[in-house]
Amino acid sequence: MLHNKLFPKKTRGGKIIRQLREHYLRDDIYCGAPFCTVCDSSGARLSESASTILVVDTNVVLNQIDLLENPAIDDVVVLSIVLEEVKNKNLSVYNRIRAICDNSMRKFCVFSNEYHRDTYVKDMRGETKNDRNDRAIRVAAQWYQKHLGGAVKVLLITNDKENKRKASEEGICAETVESYVKSLDRPDLLDLLVRPSSEDVDMEEVEDLRPSKRKVIYSEHKPMSEITSGLHRGIYHQGKLRVNRYNPFEAYVGSESIGDEIIIYGRSNMNRAFDGDIVAVELLPQDQWKEEKSLSIAGEDGDEDEDVHLAPNSADVAPRTIPQQCSTGEVNAGSCRPCGCIVGIIKRNWHSYCGSLEPMPMPGGSGGVAHALFVSKDRRIPKIRIQTRQLENLLDKRIIVSVDSWDRQSRYPSGHYVRTIGEIGDRDTESEVVLIENDINSRPFSSQVLACLPPLPWSVTSEDLSIPFRQDLRHLRVFSVDPPGCKDIDDALHCYALRSIYFLGYYFVSNISPSCRAAYSHLYIADVTNFVFPGTPLDDEASQRGTSVYLVERRIDMLPKPLTEDVCSLRSDVERLAFSVIWEMTPEADIISTRYTKSVIKSAAALSYVEAQARMDDSRLMDPVTTDLRNMNSLAKKMRLRRIERGALTLASAEVKFQIDTETHDPLDIGMYQIREANQMVEEFMLAANVSVAQQILKSFPLCSLLRRHPTPTREMLEPLLRVAAAVGLNLDVSSSKALADSLDHAVGDDPYFNKLIRILATRCMSQAVYFCSGDLSPPEYQHYGLATPLYTHFTSPIRRYADVIVHRLLAASLGISKLPPVFQDRLQLTSIADNLNYRHRNAQMAGRASVELHTLIYFRKRPTDTEARIVKIRSNGFFVFVPKYGIEGPVYLTTRAEKGSGEWYVDEQEQKIKKMDGSLSYSILQTVQIHMEVVEPQPNRPKLQLTLI
Amino acid sequence: MVGLSLGEQFFIQGGIAQDLRCDGRKRLSYRPIYVQTGVIPQANGSAKVRIGDTEVIASVKAELGKPSLMQPDKGKVSIHIDCSSTAEPAFEGRGADWLSADLSNALQRCLLGAKSGAGAGIDCSSLVVVQGKICWDLYIDGLVVSSDGNLLDALGAAIKAALSNTGIPKVQIAAGASSDEKPEVEVSDEEFLQFDTSGVPVIVTLTKVGKHYIVDATSEEESQMSSAVSISINRQGYICGVTKRGGMGLDPSVILDMVSVAKLVSEQLINKLDSEIASAEAEDES
Amino acid sequence: MEYVNPEGLRVDGRRPMEMRQIRAEIGAVSKADGSAIFEMGNTKVIAAVYGPREVQNRSQQMSDQALVRCEYSMANFSTGDRMRKPKGDRRSTEISLVIRQTMEACILTHLMPRSQIDIYVQVLQADGGTRSACINAATLALADAGIPMRDLVTSCSAGYLNSTPLLDLNYVEDSAGGPDVTVGILPKLDKVTLLQMDSKLPVDILENVMQLATEGCKAIANYIREILLENTKQLEYRRGS
Structure with missing residues (x-):
């Protein structure tokens, strides 16, 4: 069974080391054909009645992976040597081919030819690695032919001419991809074929590139060895290319060796690099470094203008600004950013x-x-x-x-x-495009995932109740407050006050008065980890998805519907399992003690924000639920006050809500999201719970807790805000979050909307909060700037966020309820989970915004409107306005593209105004203007929203 | 160490005087020599030599390094011998240090030539890659596995065999390197430079017992020696190094006589070794 | 990195429950009282036993049992990188101690009072599992020297990578950072004399891995018995009976 072959390899690492590896050859590797008489066909993957079996070579897999993913191609043998080569060249293609091979519906079989006694190929002197691998592929194809005899035809698919020729010499049937696909007589497959690039195809076969176009447009990429030596010597710099989203001919390469970002201007300098590629850049001579032009809105080369967008709510989404100097438009050599051109691509994306x-x-x-x-x-x-x-x-x-x-x-x-x-233009198509662009998996849950669900219909059993660490709290009066129509209820609240100790027992009092000794407030979170166990397909799928995605018309769930809407959801009048946080507070909402426990509850009422607010406001209502609401509200108000004193920022978001027609699913109305007291009340308790839980898990697991941080914004990021503030005569103190919060509070102008506008501008400068593993950073960096708390995590929404599921597991382990799953001991894996969560969170946000923009477009398609808007940014040919009623932002042009640079208008940077040359008209920042909004189609099938000045 | 009775000692000395040694050999004949190459696949070259009961393993490893300032056009070679405690219980711990150092120095003297690099048995100038910047460093390691006398000869033979088995990978220097920095080198996986070992000398040790000298003494015979002279001679008959051990003084004419005897013996030894090495390599290839 | 690919094969083509190829030879060092070469895959070890003989260091002499001493050393060329210090470094001292204790447990030392048994183990090539190979080689050498033992001692290592228990790790798998359990047993008596592990392993999996290693040891014991039988037959043949 075993046969030993030694072969030395060489690796470099400063020294030359010879490595010796054993290589055992086996004879228990099976061919995978179910009709084979010799092999054990229990694991056979090929189909019973296959007439042709295909053996593919590496380049076919690398280039034609889309063709292979098409179900029309089946009965393919993928050799292990091919898989290895693909893995070394392109990991994403490797993952895809692996997925096809693992998929039990497709008839792809993996044959370990390297370890099979008959198909192992020894290295010959003077043979390159590629030649040897090609020979291995041919030997394997030949073996298959001999092994399966005349029953089937074994076909080697390769585009490599040499390989094909040698194969025919050795008696193996070989065909190119094109000829095989043509023989299948499926014209739709032909479209999926990839044409070989003109570099590796003989001259006669090149078609259709007209002679006039054959001139060389781009400079050659330098070979890898030159790039590495150049990097060593410091003439080239390596970094990741980031293309400006708003101007595709401008890109930035962050380079550590320079310490600054290198700007790449222009198509020829970008030299065929894509966004996300790792590139090698050579700096241009200093006299070619362009000084920053005051940015205009349009791009070069006749490309599209800027679009109307949803108002950005963080610096990540806002268009990039290069910080401008305070001086007026002088050309300073020192103020230039280094410019460069790309000389080679190290890794394609x-x-x-x-x-x-x-x-x-x-x-x-x-x-x-x-x-x-x-x-x-x-x-x-x-x-x-x-x-x-x-x-x-x-x-x-x-x-x-x-x-x-x-x-x-x-x-x-x-x-x-x-x-x-x-x-x-079809709404569903566009929604799907949004999902694909943001890498959101909206496919239905697989049967393996659904198999992990508890048997339905589910209800609390006596077994659940008898577990010692689960407290029976069904007798408490619990209620939940959520957006209207919400079915996935994550959280529920409860509160009662303790009288002073003269009286026996506890009393339910109508008001929390100073005579009360203390108040208990409870927060119950759906006990998702009771149903989602680590290592199950359900858990893996949820971990991949990371979060639920909220589009305007639908929700892409992280967990299957039976869990989100029924089993875990804390609906009213049913018994449900929960994870609770119990605070004992003074009437002044100071926390005396915190306790955590798993529990069983029965919610008395599932209210919406509007209902809850109405109940609290109606002074006639004195029923127990309303009283509890009012008590919670007063506690929440005190907690909020304390938070603001500590420096928490209240930023304004420009969220809009759509009213959707139930039949056509078209938007009926669009309006700003209203924040009521009830919203704030729930929010306060959520924040308090998250902070408490963060402290608890960090205490038990200082190195592997999942926390959330918000980095302090740098001066550079706050630059745009400060400039605008200076222009309108406002003094903002940005030394700390408290100082900023105070300055924002005092920023009052003549019109009532001014404060909100300033807050909106401030929001734009903040970066996003991110998840991280506590072992990766030092404690001072755990801080959450926006909430002004040293520790924060996400605990309160496990139904729609996977981070909360992880925190639930950490909390349960810290309380001794359950064991910590082994993944927490692997710090690298935790970090990658946190990175994935951040990635998914960001994508979900972008998808949500894109969906809203889509619906905005649909809404305004039939309704041209006139409305009021505020100027938020000045540009050389116009300005950007923000429309408060609809929460959108877009450009208004004063000069059309044809007149660009005609000089009719000029910009005053200091005062942030744009003035007409003859002085008759001027527009300043934060000024109110009237605009007209209409959907136009400058190009067929490309509708866009246009804003014009009235 | 062996403990011999008086009778045994006389027997050995008498036998040598009569050209009949304990195991039936003549004074100038060697025990059977077995050579095996490629025993350590991890090393660039290796060999195992067995002379009677003495068994030694030699391995050659090549690493890239910087040539010394005094000899910028030559590579560097260093020889290090280790005596394993499996050979003798006395070699345990630091017990073998003196012997290892002794053997290492003797071999260096014989094979490497003078400080200036002249007259070395191993041609170091073939080891240079880029003058003054990159060269190959050869590390020759010997391990005495079993010791029954005549270690130096066995080690010399093993090193010669290991060197003939050594393949130094071909290097390609990346173009466009600036003059003062270390250029990038690409080491080829496939091609090897076979080391030229025709100039490598062998060592012949002549042990004087009584009035006569014997070649290839066993450890019993070595315990009776008065002095021993090891001479390294190469194929052309030139002497590459001389080492004298042992307490008794020698008359200069005796030494000259020993040298001529050694020359005679060495021819046989070199032929025998070469044929053994060739057959060992052939066996290795197949 | 993938140490067990989805087809169930390891980096060198073995399945998780398979050991590397073993080869053993008795009588490598003729001068020693007993000696053996033991190869597990690419790990090659020579062991030589000198004794029982007179105690060299009077102060260490024990009046009721034999003194067992052991020295482990690695050749300069045994690892990929050239080692500078073959003996005397901490790892060698530790392994020497481990081998000594293991062998001492099985030698019937009370039969040879006031004497000394030296076991010298030299590693010629190291590719993972050197400890086990040394113990196996020492067992063979002791048997060759005719020293009375309770039972053979065999040893094997096992690990846990990619959620699969693996038997007999080689160097690549060993340096993966996963747990490495080395077990030494007396096969006939079914007793464990050596148990070492590094890195982290959940307790319920430890049982599995240990069980796997023990089975590996038993397989090696069978092989060693065959070798010894073969050797005895050879000796008998040479004796001419």
């Missing part, structure tokens, strides 16, 4: 993109191959050239395209079509 084809005239005759340009929805990606046979079908559809190559002679990269999503 290509994947599939959503978008649509650029409208073009139909080619004469149909059914032929047409070349089309694909425009991605993400503005950072350049246009991609594809070939397709179904041009007329695709012109009005949203499609997914993936990139293959970009050679020097081609202005645009080449790619291939992957699949269609749906029609442009």
